[in-house]
Amino acid sequence: MPKAVVVRSAGGPEVLEYSDVPSPVPGDDELLVRVGAAGVNYIDTYQRSGQYPVPLPTALGLEGAGEVIASNSSSFAVGDRVAWMSVLGSYASEVVVPASAAVRVPSSLDVELAAAALLQGITAHYLTHSTHVVKEGDRVLVHAAAGGVGLLLTQWAKARGAYVVATVSTDEKEALAREAGADQVLRYGDFASQIEKVDVVYDGVGRDTFDQSLASLKPRGLLALFGASSGPVPPLDPQRLNAAGSVYLTRPSTGAYLLDRAEFEWRAADLFGAIADGTLSVRIGGRYKLEEAAQAHTDLQSRRTTGKLLLLP
Numbered sequence: 001m002p003k004a005v006v007v008r009s010a011g012g013p014e015v016l017e018y019s020d021v022p023s024p025v026p027g028d029d030e031l032l033v034r035v036g037a038a039g040v041n042y043i044d045t046y047q048r049s050g051q052y053p054v055p056l057p058t059a060l061g062l063e064g065a066g067e068v069i070a071s072n073s074s075s076f077a078v079g080d081r082v083a084w085m086s087v088l089g090s091y092a093s094e095v096v097v098p099a100s101a102a103v104r105v106p107s108s109l110d111v112e113l114a115a116a117a118l119l120q121g122i123t124a125h126y127l128t129h130s131t132h133v134v135k136e137g138d139r140v141l142v143h144a145a146a147g148g149v150g151l152l153l154t155q156w157a158k159a160r161g162a163y164v165v166a167t168v169s170t171d172e173k174e175a176l177a178r179e180a181g182a183d184q185v186l187r188y189g190d191f192a193s194q195i196e197k198v199d200v201v202y203d204g205v206g207r208d209t210f211d212q213s214l215a216s217l218k219p220r221g222l223l224a225l226f227g228a229s230s231g232p233v234p235p236l237d238p239q240r241l242n243a244a245g246s247v248y249l250t251r252p253s254t255g256a257y258l259l260d261r262a263e264f265e266w267r268a269a270d271l272f273g274a275i276a277d278g279t280l281s282v283r284i285g286g287r288y289k290l291e292e293a294a295q296a297h298t299d300l301q302s303r304r305t306t307g308k309l310l311l312l313p
């Protein structure tokens with residue numbers, strides 16, 4: 001019988017239930033996939049806790065990679081290896097994936113790496129190629145630089161010629177950020193006074209870093225607030241952007257940067273290409289059994305992890 005990690009009522013990691021579930025049935029333009037690996041993303045913890053409400057009960061998880069075992073799409077055949085994102089219920093042994101949410105995994109890439117790369121890699125892609133087009137000589141600040149998105153952002157910003165300032169909480173994470181190419185690595189706290197001002201801040205930490213992030217920008221710089229691992233930023237007065245030097249604030253998300261199939265394929269192809277040519281190295285920082293999803297969430301939220309966490313059915 002297929003298994004999934006189900007949430008019946010919002011709460012802490014203990015609400016994640018490893019359960020038998022009915023065999024999912026694909027509809028038109030959908031695939032049934034045997035999940036090789038499901039990716040853990042910070043957003044999964046917001047959906048589990050109710051910070052981002054989802055209809056309950058639900059199986060959790062948004063991405064993975066595996067093998068097509070039934071197909072109602074002319075674009076994918078049984079036996080194809082696919083990766084997908086934004087499909088709720090991906091913490092499962094089998095999942096139905098709309099063909100529009102799937103991309104073929106190149107033969108050079110193993111399924112675990114594909115599952116580890118897709119959502120966080122596409123995020124790092126749009127942040128460095130679209131939200132702010134990082135160019136030679138830019139000064140870029142990346143928070144939580146040893147995390148899943150952070151390591152990819154650091155590597156991609158470096159590859160595009162930026163000077164990367166990184167923040168991390170521990171010496172071990174500092175070593176990883178430096179290995180990824182960070183030029184300057186700081187702890188949090190009063191970091192704005194310790195750095196030369198930057199063109200863009202990539203801030204996935206949120207509440208604890210926001211004020212210092214604003215204070216780190218050059219005049220007309222951009223604060224890309226793309227997450228809230230420390231909690232949501234309270235509402236703010238737009239005059240603060242004036243006071244910070246006519247800076248820009250955006251709160252981007254994948255939906256607005258994957259507007260159609262062509263955009264999804266472009267970002268995924270760039271991502272897989274960057275992995276294949278060595279521009280990006282994807283760090284799998286933890287592998288857990290599917291039934292250990294609660295432990296993965298606990299570890300992620302207690303800042304004990306680096307890189308990407310995977311659940312292996």
Ligand SMILES: NC(=O)c1ccc[n+]([C@@H]2O[C@H](COP(=O)([O-])OP(=O)(O)OC[C@H]3O[C@@H](n4cnc5c(N)ncnc54)[C@H](OP(=O)(O)O)[C@@H]3O)[C@@H](O)[C@H]2O)c1
Binds near residue numbers: 148228252254
């Ligand atoms: N908008 C989008 O499109 C998008 C897409 C993907 C992810 N995200 C966001 O990007 C951020 C990173 O996601 P991820 O999956 O790659 O996670 P992650 O960075 O691997 O894990 C979160 C990291 O945040 C740092 N952190 C700082 N303060 C924290 C606190 N109070 N509690 C917990 N962690 C804290 C920790 O690193 P240190 O110990 O070094 O501080 C921790 O390891 C999340 O906010 C996520 O929601 C947004």
